[in-house]
Amino acid sequence: MPVLPAELGARIERVDWTPARIETLVRRMPKVESHVHLDGSLSPATVLRLAREQRYAPLESLTLDEIRHRTVVEQPRPSLAEVLAVFGTVYPLLRSAEALETVAFELAASAASQDTRYVEVRFAPALQAAPGFSQEAALDAVLEGLARGRREHGVESAVILCLIRPDALVSMAANRATLELALDRRGRGVVAIDLAGDEAAAPLAAYAELFRRARRGGLALTAHAGEAPGGGDLETALELGVDRLGHGTDLARRPELLAEVLRRRIPIEVNLTSNLRTGAVAAVREHPVRDWFRAGARIALGTDDPGVFGNDLAGEYLLLHRELGFTPAELVAVALQGVDALFLPRGARRRMRREFERELGRLLDELGGEAAPALSPTR
Ligand SMILES: [Zn+2]
Numbered sequence: 001m002p003v004l005p006a007e008l009g010a011r012i013e014r015v016d017w018t019p020a021r022i023e024t025l026v027r028r029m030p031k032v033e034s035h036v037h038l039d040g041s042l043s044p045a046t047v048l049r050l051a052r053e054q055r056y057a058p059l060e061s062l063t064l065d066e067i068r069h070r071t072v073v074e075q076p077r078p079s080l081a082e083v084l085a086v087f088g089t090v091y092p093l094l095r096s097a098e099a100l101e102t103v104a105f106e107l108a109a110s111a112a113s114q115d116t117r118y119v120e121v122r123f124a125p126a127l128q129a130a131p132g133f134s135q136e137a138a139l140d141a142v143l144e145g146l147a148r149g150r151r152e153h154g155v156e157s158a159v160i161l162c163l164i165r166p167d168a169l170v171s172m173a174a175n176r177a178t179l180e181l182a183l184d185r186r187g188r189g190v191v192a193i194d195l196a197g198d199e200a201a202a203p204l205a206a207y208a209e210l211f212r213r214a215r216r217g218g219l220a221l222t223a224h225a226g227e228a229p230g231g232g233d234l235e236t237a238l239e240l241g242v243d244r245l246g247h248g249t250d251l252a253r254r255p256e257l258l259a260e261v262l263r264r265r266i267p268i269e270v271n272l273t274s275n276l277r278t279g280a281v282a283a284v285r286e287h288p289v290r291d292w293f294r295a296g297a298r299i300a301l302g303t304d305d306p307g308v309f310g311n312d313l314a315g316e317y318l319l320l321h322r323e324l325g326f327t328p329a330e331l332v333a334v335a336l337q338g339v340d341a342l343f344l345p346r347g348a349r350r351r352m353r354r355e356f357e358r359e360l361g362r363l364l365d366e367l368g369g370e371a372a373p374a375l376s377p378t379r
Contacts, residue, residue, distance in 0.1 A: 002241065004333050005357055011364035023166035025328060026317035027347050028363055030356045031116045032338045033302050033313055035246060035269035036195070037162075038100075038123035038142060040305025041107045042090055044068040047307075048095040060090070060223070072310050073277045080228050080278045081198045086308055095130040100141035102147070108149020109163045110306070114314050118352065121146065122160035122194050122341060124211055125181065126174040135174075135181050143259045158191040158343065160222065163210060165195060179210050183217040190345040192220035199224060204233040204240075211240045220343040222269065226257075227280050242282035244269055244300060249280040252288035258295070267298040272285075272319045274304035275310040284323040287327060299334050300341040310334035332360060 004012075015021060018365040044067040051059035051067075061353040064176035070089050077083050093099055111119050118128065123142060125342035141205040159234040177377065182190045193214045195207050196202045204211075206224055211221055220243045225233035227247035234257050237245055244267045244323065251268070261268065277282045281288075292300055301320070303311050320334065334342075339353045 004329060004336070006033055008332060008357060008360055008364065009197065009329060011361060011368060012332065015364060015369040016210055017328050017329070018369075022321055022328060022331075023086065023314075023318065024367060025363070026321070026331060027314045028115055029332065029335050030359050031114065031313055031317075031335055032118040032120075032302045032342060032352075033111065034120040034244070034338065035271055035302030035304055036119060036121060036210075037126065037305050038107060038108070038121050039087055039090060040308045042071070042307040043111070044092075044307075046073055046094065046106060047071050047090055050099055054093060054096070054219075056093060056100070058368060059093075071308065073308055074278055075261050076277050078279055079200070079323055080280070083278045083308070084198055090307075091127055094128050095133055097133070097141035097144075100138055101145040102127060104145025105152075106145075108146055108155040109153050111155045112149070112153035114312055116155065116313055117356075118156045118339075118342065118344075120158050120191065122163045122196070124162040124170065124178065124196065126164060126170045126178050129174075135177055139181060139185065139189070146189075157347035159185075159189050160192045160194050160197040160343070163207055165207065167206075168201075168288050169283065174239050175207065175210060179214055180301060182214065182219055186217060186219055190219070190283075192222055192243070194221075195223045196246075199228040199231060201232055203231060204236040208236060208240060211242075215241065220244075221245055226254070227278070227285045228273070228373045229253070229280075237239060238264075238266075242266065243343065243363045247271060247275065247280065249259075249275055249288060251292070256275075258292070258297075262296055265298060265353045267300045268292060269302055269336065269341075271304035272316055272323075273309045277309055284319050287319070287324060290324045293330065293334070298337050298341060300338050301334055321322050336356060 008112055030145055048064055048067045073083050115208040128138040129135045161178050163175040182193050194196045195204055200243050222244040223242050224246040225237040229250050246269045248268045267367055272284050272287055276284055300317050303313055317331055
């Protein structure tokens with residue numbers, strides 16, 4: 001059984017769980033998200049709007065359906081690389097402060113609409129920088145958009161800066177500049193670094209020195225690792241002492257490494273729809289998260305790229321329930337584990353967790369009340 005405060009457990013047991021009530025639970029329970037890429041969050045409508053505003057010839061005259069066809073990966077593809085190719089379509093639209101401010105704000109607005117209260121947003125400023133538009137200017141624009149999201153929607157946030165592999169896409173010098181920017185802004189909007197891009201094309205080990213420097217400078221570390229089968233990234237990530245592990249689906253074939261992840265209590269950033277569409281798992285019901293959770297792993301559930309995959313966080317919780325049999329109590333436990341996994345000072349995490357528990361209590365009372373015929377229906 002998951003570790004839940006007893007009073008929440010008791011409240012969960014009082015609810016008569018119908019599919020509709022489970023859906024209400026996942027949509028309305030307070031949530032956080034810590035694995036979401038800004039550049040993977042653009043809806044087709046946003047892509048089209050930016051293309052028209054910027055008079056961007058390759059896209060501006062397309063219909064919404066044509067944009068969707070190019071930017072949304074609806075069916076599984078044979079490899080991660082073939083999903084990453086989609087991102088190239090939207091990058092040219094994100095090389096201005098205005099566009100980055102807008103998409104960061106829209107990500108916060110979308111989080112608010114799903115009762116997601118805190119988002120760690122990641123992006124690679126090296127991919128958005130252009131002549132006359134520095135990595136720093138890109139970061140400032142994103143932070144401004146997130147600040148507007150905080151003011152207008154009450155969504156708290158922080159930024160994880162992504163280093164990008166392979167070298168052909170972003171040079172080591174540009175990645176180094178990203179790291180220096182992250183160190184300079186540590187505690188002022190930036191909390192961690194990540195390594196993203198095609199795992200099969202360049203190993204995490206090639207970036208080990210940058211990760212060590214980030215660690216010495218006080219940044220938290222996460223890395224996409226074990227998303228593609230084979231390769232040594234999981235070992236490297238553990239050697240580097242990452243604070244969270246991105247995807248890690250290959251742990252299913254590496255029991256000795258999973259044991260180490262469990263022993264060190266390293267949260268695993270789980271992205272079900274993404275793993276299906278990139279071919280990391282053959283079916284959601286075969287995803288190892290069921291076994292990981294039973295074994296005591298800490299889970300941080302995310303969407304990865306809600307624009308590219310057309311998914312949302314509540315939908316990912318529903319997949320846990322429908323495809324992998326997570327019970328309402330387990331769904332609530334995962335939501336709380338998400339808070340524990342955030343790159344926030346311990347005191348802030350504990351405060352958020354207590355707030356979430358109080359709010360969950362009220363939501364569960366309401367859901368339990370719905371089952372009682374004496375009470376009038378509530379929504
Ligand atoms: Zn990712």
